[in-house]
Amino acid sequence: MNIIGYITDIFKGVISLLKGMKVTGSYFFRPWTVVTQKYPENRKKLEMYERMKGEIVMPHNAKNEHKCTGCGICELNCPNGSIEIITFQLVSEDGKKKRAIDKHIYRIGMCTFCGLCVKTCPSKALSFAPNFEHAVFSRERLTKILNKEGSVLEKGVEG
Amino acid sequence: MVEEIQKTIDTEEEYTINMGPQHPSTHGVLRFVVSLKGELVKNVQPHCGYIHRGIEKMCEKITYPQIIHLTDRMDYLSAHINNAAVCLTVENALEIEMPERVKYIRTIIEELSRIASHQLWWCAFGMDLGGLTCFFYGLRDREKILDIFEESTGGRLIQSYNCPGGLMNDIHPNFQQKVKDFIKYFRKVLPEYDQLLTGNVIFQERAKKVGYISKEEAINFGLTGPSGRGSGFACDVRKRAPYHMYGKVDFKEVLYTEGDTLARYKVRIDEMWESMKIIEQLIDNIPAGDYAVKMKPIIKLPEGEYFQRVESARGEFDVFIISDGNKNPYRIKFRSPNLVNLTAINAMSKDHKIADLVAISGSLDLVIPCMDR
Numbered sequence: 001m002n003i004i005g006y007i008t009d010i011f012k013g014v015i016s017l018l019k020g021m022k023v024t025g026s027y028f029f030r031p032w033t034v035v036t037q038k039y040p041e042n043r044k045k046l047e048m049y050e051r052m053k054g055e056i057v058m059p060h061n062a063k064n065e066h067k068c069t070g071c072g073i074c075e076l077n078c079p080n081g082s083i084e085i086i087t088f089q090l091v092s093e094d095g096k097k098k099r100a101i102d103k104h105i106y107r108i109g110m111c112t113f114c115g116l117c118v119k120t121c122p123s124k125a126l127s128f129a130p131n132f133e134h135a136v137f138s139r140e141r142l143t144k145i146l147n148k149e150g151s152v153l154e155k156g157v158e159g
Numbered sequence: 160m161v162e163e164i165q166k167t168i169d170t171e172e173e174y175t176i177n178m179g180p181q182h183p184s185t186h187g188v189l190r191f192v193v194s195l196k197g198e199l200v201k202n203v204q205p206h207c208g209y210i211h212r213g214i215e216k217m218c219e220k221i222t223y224p225q226i227i228h229l230t231d232r233m234d235y236l237s238a239h240i241n242n243a244a245v246c247l248t249v250e251n252a253l254e255i256e257m258p259e260r261v262k263y264i265r266t267i268i269e270e271l272s273r274i275a276s277h278q279l280w281w282c283a284f285g286m287d288l289g290g291l292t293c294f295f296y297g298l299r300d301r302e303k304i305l306d307i308f309e310e311s312t313g314g315r316l317i318q319s320y321n322c323p324g325g326l327m328n329d330i331h332p333n334f335q336q337k338v339k340d341f342i343k344y345f346r347k348v349l350p351e352y353d354q355l356l357t358g359n360v361i362f363q364e365r366a367k368k369v370g371y372i373s374k375e376e377a378i379n380f381g382l383t384g385p386s387g388r389g390s391g392f393a394c395d396v397r398k399r400a401p402y403h404m405y406g407k408v409d410f411k412e413v414l415y416t417e418g419d420t421l422a423r424y425k426v427r428i429d430e431m432w433e434s435m436k437i438i439e440q441l442i443d444n445i446p447a448g449d450y451a452v453k454m455k456p457i458i459k460l461p462e463g464e465y466f467q468r469v470e471s472a473r474g475e476f477d478v479f480i481i482s483d484g485n486k487n488p489y490r491i492k493f494r495s496p497n498l499v500n501l502t503a504i505n506a507m508s509k510d511h512k513i514a515d516l517v518a519i520s521g522s523l524d525l526v527i528p529c530m531d532r
């Protein structure tokens with residue numbers, strides 16, 4: 001290689017490096033383009049998208065009623081056994097026996113957030129909630145009971 | 160005895176080292192056993208299977224809608240494309256025609272995943288070769304796509320948005336506007352990628368004429384996706400066997416003939432432009448209609464064999480199902496583009512420096528969980 005080619009190569013190389021530096025430099029002088037979020041500090045202002053698959057919840061209304069009839073379809077559809085339904089026989093005033101939910105057990109540690117339980121539930125009793133802070137100190141706390149204490153089936157929902 | 164083995168391994172001619180399983184440049188648990196002569200690579204022996212989970216076997220026990228969420232976890236960077244492949248196979252087997260709306264949305268999200276995947280590849284590749292800035296810029300732009308995904312599908316990396324028969328839920332009302340904003344933004348930002356890395360002299364020196372593979376060899380090895388197209392092998396399934404909307408949109412199959420690392424790099428950069436072109440053609444015309452057709456609660460495929468090819472971000476992803484008429488497949492086989500692309504690494508890296516092995520394996524864009532399944 002001749003000496004002139006060698007020197008032009010060096011100059012070309014330096015110019016290419018400067019081009020790249022121009023890009024980074026231009027961002028350096030435009031601090032409003034920064035998109036980094038300061039996570040634990042901005043916790044209060046943090047807004048997640050409403051559809052975010054954070055965890056499965058069972059929405060209850062103001063009278064502590066849910067829509068789960070205990071049919072067990074979600075348990076059947078869950079690919080990894082994250083859901084377990086425990087039911088009991090409820091005897092109403094006129095002596096009719098009816099199935100009711102005792103415990104809707106949800107193991108978030110096993111859940112893969114596939115969404116099949118939410119999709120297949122015939123009475124739309126489950127939904128996703130955008131809560132993503134699931135770190136806990138003991139493994140037992142990853143097993144949740146979705147129906148609240150003392151809650152009953154909403155009127156008009158048939159199983 | 161030990162000394163003898165030691166002698167045969169560490170002769171003056173060649174010695175053997177391990178690269179991986181925990182090596183930052185393999186982006187996963189992949190182990191290369193590299194034979195070196197001085198600094199020159201003589202032989203590369205990839206060892207995979209470190210995160211083998213038996214996904215294909217697991218699929219034999221579960222129903223078709225449940226398979227979808229496992230395919231997410233193979234090639235997690237093109238999760239949506241893998242989902243769509245299984246859904247297409249099931250839908251074709253049942254001979255159900257999808258509504259136009261589903262096809263449009265699937266195509267748009269597939270192309271968005273392709274862009275997101277190439278962005279992540281770009282930043283990881285830049286970082287492997289020493290350009291840390293790339294990593295930040297690539298992730299910054301990818302974040303915008305992930306936000307679009309999250310708003311409509313609920314998932315960021317893995318979406319599980321497809322189900323046999325359509326989509327899990329309809330797109331968010333903001334979807335179209337956000338995608339258009341993103342395209343506008345990314346058209347401005349993508350040239351920066353070139354200024355930052357493509358023209359960079361250090362990068363050029365490390366990528367040009369490194370890891371050459373000829374077209375004949377590429378076909379012999381079965382290289383697909385950007386890795387194959389960098390050698391001039393026209394293997395884009397979107398063109399060869401169109402599915403979804405790809406038969407009706409206008410886009411170019413990016414081909415380079417150099418066959419080196421730089422060519423594979425350029426294919427991916429150009430593919431991002433093409434993907435944007437595809438999205439722009441579709442985003443304004445999403446037809447109204449259902450986002451899913453009603454399926455039976457238990458899907459049973461008729462007895463037989465079903466096959467579907469799709470183009471994932473890394474190459475040709477195939478699904479092959481043998482059904483015996485039950486609600487779960489008798490046997491399911493996925494063709495992972497990564498595993499096939501990996502086979503060419505020995506031929507590519509022969510007589511290159513060991514540092515070039517990082518560039519070569521990076522240019523193949525390997526996703527290890529897809530390889531091991």
Ligand code: SF4
Nearest residue numbers: 068069071072074121
């Ligand atoms: S949550 Fe829905 S699917 Fe599950 S048991 Fe209750 S009603 Fe049935």
Ligand code: SF4
Nearest residue numbers: 078111112114115117
């Ligand atoms: S989201 Fe999927 S894995 Fe999680 S509980 Fe529901 S069905 Fe099971």
